[in-house]
Amino acid sequence: MTLDISKIRQDFPILEREIRPGVKLVYLDSTATSQKPVSVLAAMDEFYRHSNANIHRGVHVLAEESTAMYENAREAIARFIHAKSPRQIIYTRNTTESINLVAYSWGRANLKNNDLVILTEMEHHSNLVPWHILAAEKGIRLEFIPVDDQGLLDLDVYRNLLSQGPKLVSFTHMSNVLGTINPAADIIKLAHEAGALALLDGAQSVPHFKIDVQALDVDFMAFSAHKMVGPTGIGALYGKTELLEAMPPFLGGGDMIKEVKLRSFRPNDLPYKFEAGTPAIAEAIGFGAAVKYLEGLGMDAIAAHEQEMITYALERLEEIPGVKVFGPVAEKKGGVAAFTLTGVHPHDVAQILDSLGVAVRAGHHCAQPLHEKYNIPATSRASFYLYNTREEIDALVNGIYKVKEYFG
Ligand code: C6P
Numbered sequence: 001m002t003l004d005i006s007k008i009r010q011d012f013p014i015l016e017r018e019i020r021p022g023v024k025l026v027y028l029d030s031t032a033t034s035q036k037p038v039s040v041l042a043a044m045d046e047f048y049r050h051s052n053a054n055i056h057r058g059v060h061v062l063a064e065e066s067t068a069m070y071e072n073a074r075e076a077i078a079r080f081i082h083a084k085s086p087r088q089i090i091y092t093r094n095t096t097e098s099i100n101l102v103a104y105s106w107g108r109a110n111l112k113n114n115d116l117v118i119l120t121e122m123e124h125h126s127n128l129v130p131w132h133i134l135a136a137e138k139g140i141r142l143e144f145i146p147v148d149d150q151g152l153l154d155l156d157v158y159r160n161l162l163s164q165g166p167k168l169v170s171f172t173h174m175s176n177v178l179g180t181i182n183p184a185a186d187i188i189k190l191a192h193e194a195g196a197l198a199l200l201d202g203a204q205s206v207p208h209f210k211i212d213v214q215a216l217d218v219d220f221m222a223f224s225a226h227k228m229v230g231p232t233g234i235g236a237l238y239g240k241t242e243l244l245e246a247m248p249p250f251l252g253g254g255d256m257i258k259e260v261k262l263r264s265f266r267p268n269d270l271p272y273k274f275e276a277g278t279p280a281i282a283e284a285i286g287f288g289a290a291v292k293y294l295e296g297l298g299m300d301a302i303a304a305h306e307q308e309m310i311t312y313a314l315e316r317l318e319e320i321p322g323v324k325v326f327g328p329v330a331e332k333k334g335g336v337a338a339f340t341l342t343g344v345h346p347h348d349v350a351q352i353l354d355s356l357g358v359a360v361r362a363g364h365h366c367a368q369p370l371h372e373k374y375n376i377p378a379t380s381r382a383s384f385y386l387y388n389t390r391e392e393i394d395a396l397v398n399g400i401y402k403v404k405e406y407f408g
Contacts, residue, residue, distance in 0.1 A: 032383075155190075
């Protein structure tokens, strides 16, 4: 099934916006955050207008309705990634908080001085800094699977690292800079054979192609709603039940307890043990609406569309003299094209593109070590999602020619 993009675009009111008079928005920054369809906006609006109440705390009708909506969303999210049970879905604020939850709770309970955690050189800061903090506190060792010139992980080095008996392998499914889709199933299988657990950063994969956590046999997976047509402020951690059950709580407070005495407490069951305080209720409901929207279109159709977009984008970008796109060939990556233009700073590229209505991101994209590896301070990055068109890629390319003209 192919997507009807012009119909899909009608679901996203923001895409109709003129950025300034006569300049139409060309939104090529979905890797940073995606736009939201009316069904997500309506679900949140309906909740606030009709059912707003705190969850798990009242017996009145509104409290029952809001609790049901909050939990129905959790069920939809569990189904979406094929988790066995909704109890395995912990609501967090985002991917960053999900990874921090694992580092803080599982890491502090299970890692000790000199234990090895394997990461990769293409990680986002959110899958680096929590482990740096743990390294400073506990003396754990960090090793990194290198990235080669094509933007692929060197799995021979990985196999060698595994012989050192790591406790955890934590890696991104898809790079937010290179677009590389890593062979997650193989990496996880090898980790397990070496006796390690595997944490998958799904921030850039869950929004873009079908994920089956049971088929992947992954131990933990972190993802954010806002990158998958859902609202900001809500994300999830998936975990295997036996691991989550054995982990100590992360934050303490209301809702995460069964019983509290003046000098002690008993933690609640899953998933509430990890959800302290009043959560982002409307956002969770929006998250549920987002996964339903994606399911309605079909993840395979979304992935196929993005593959078409990136294939066309690479073809067009590579024809521009001075443009260097980072990362592998289209078949090995998702819809992300980070590039440099000889003689022009990536921020200047982004600024001139913005004057033409083309929204791209410039900087190190929270992956500073990766940019250091390639010896560049920054890149400009165009990224594509289910609502982007070939015409928008043409607008990007025409814009880059304008940048070249401007800088002579
Ligand atoms: N990358 C980007 O522009 P949060 O911010 O917690 O929702 O997601 C963090 C994160 C983790 N892993 C990967 C691979 C990511 O791409 C991101 C977010 C955005 O590339 C914002 S920096």
